[in-house]
Amino acid sequence: MDPVSIVISRQATGPTPPTAANAGAPNALRTRVSEVVAQMGPPPWSKRIIADERQLVTLIASAPGGGNRPHWHREFDEWWVVLAGRLQWELTGGVVVHAAKDDIVWVPRGAVHHILNVGTEMSLRLAVAMPPANHYFSPCEQCGYTDDGPREWCA
Numbered sequence: 081m082d083p084v085s086i087v088i089s090r091q092a093t094g095p096t097p098p099t100a101a102n103a104g105a106p107n108a109l110r111t112r113v114s115e116v117v118a119q120m121g122p123p124p125w126s127k128r129i130i131a132d133e134r135q136l137v138t139l140i141a142s143a144p145g146g147g148n149r150p151h152w153h154r155e156f157d158e159w160w161v162v163l164a165g166r167l168q169w170e171l172t173g174g175v176v177v178h179a180a181k182d183d184i185v186w187v188p189r190g191a192v193h194h195i196l197n198v199g200t201e202m203s204l205r206l207a208v209a210m211p212p213a214n215h216y217f218s219p220c221e222q223c224g225y226t227d228d229g230p231r232e233w234c235a
């Protein structure tokens with residue numbers, strides 16, 4: 081398999097005021113999670129918070145019983161910070177990770193991750209992925225979830 085390269089086209093040449101920041105998402109100097117939640121309304125939704133050549137950070141809300149489409153990544157490890165609710169990660173190989181507010185979950189490349197809100201409240205997780213963030217669908221080997229959606233996509 082060919083190695084994957086990234087290109088960093090914009091480089092700072094010295095100390096620089098943060099003029100690259102946006103007034104709002106993505107890449108605001110400060111994001112208040114409570115304001116995003118109020119703007120986005122009831123789940124499910126996702127909001128890109130930070131995006132550059134090396135990171136894609138997304139705030140994701142799920143309703144009880146909701147979650148993602150199970151998938152795996154070829155060239156990056158993904159991790160999340162749980163900000164609210166109770167979530168479960170079903171992973172390749174029979175591993176289940178339970179997480180709640182303030183927990184950090186890390187999943188290495190290749191492991192299918194099927195994320196479910198197993199609580200009774202809206203869940204919030206901050207997902208940290210790396211561009212180009214290609215997603216490869218794979219049915220959940222644990223719960224059998226599958227669907228007819230796209231087999232590959234880029235987030």
Ligand SMILES: [Zn+2]
Nearest residue numbers: 151153158193
């Ligand atoms: Zn993923």
